Amino acid sequence: MASFLPLIQDILPMILPTSVAVTKAADILPPEPETRAIESENGGTTTTGVKVISRHAVVNMTDSMCTSVLVVKPGSSTSVRHHGEQETIIYAVSGKGSLLSQPRGDKEEPERHELGPGDFAFVPAWTEHQISNDSTVDFHLVIVRNGGSPVEVHLTGWGGPEARPKR
Template sequence: MAIPTPSAPPTSPPEDGWRMTGVRVVPKGSLDSATAQTPGMSRAAAINFDRVGAQHIWAGTVTIDANAKTSAHHHGHLESVIYVLKGRARLRWGERLEFIAEAGPGDFIFVPPYVPHQEINALEDETLECILMRSDGEAVAVNLPDLEVAEKPEGVRWVDPTHKWLPEV
């Protein structure tokens, strides 16, 4: 069955009345691991164009081996959201990866377009498990092999303007 690719809101329901072209549930055992992979990391797609017809998002899982990390890179025009399920994520970012922050289970991480960054499993003996979402189904990863990395990154604790009252963690 072809998945519709509407460019404008439908004026009437599709022929199937949304039965197969409406909501989709992707069972946990059916994620697609035929995605771009990085040594020490395992990604699996749940929601993308090929699987469900998603026009503007990609969502899936990423597992990072204990003590593993990516190289410096960015994702072009894409926005990324990472939700930590298990373990401890460490992110470095900036023109020299000069900033650093960590996130644990229940924390969300937002990576804006074009920001040079590096994902790191902060734990030496535990796998990091996350949900990953991107603002487009396109797989964009621009590696930055010539990036000169700062020796001592500055820790950053971001607090949004509406929650300045939150205590230090």
């Protein structure tokens, strides 16, 4: 009976066709958030508003993969994170930024991998990483993971415990 399993997996999609699912950009990314400049005591200004936007694009459609969109605003970074058992492919759509990965050995600084439009990066399971945007334009990324729903574990820092949401 076990020898029929691969054959059934090949034939089943032909017998029971599925439909294509489309997720529109307007349903993923919100309109540009309102930002405002605040004057600081030293005469400079800072901008408030959303710094990182993460939205699921294709989730729970299959057990084998899922996709999200990540936008990192200028001068911003994501938290240090890992995706548990999920392997991850990152595709840089537009803008420029850095993928920082966990320090190796005795190094205290994370490895820095510069990414620009059209670049791909592979992040192995359980690998701590962070996305940083030091440019003046938004950094848009597509994140593809194995597994039907994304796993995202935010950490307090490199090698740190899981960050708990503020209540």
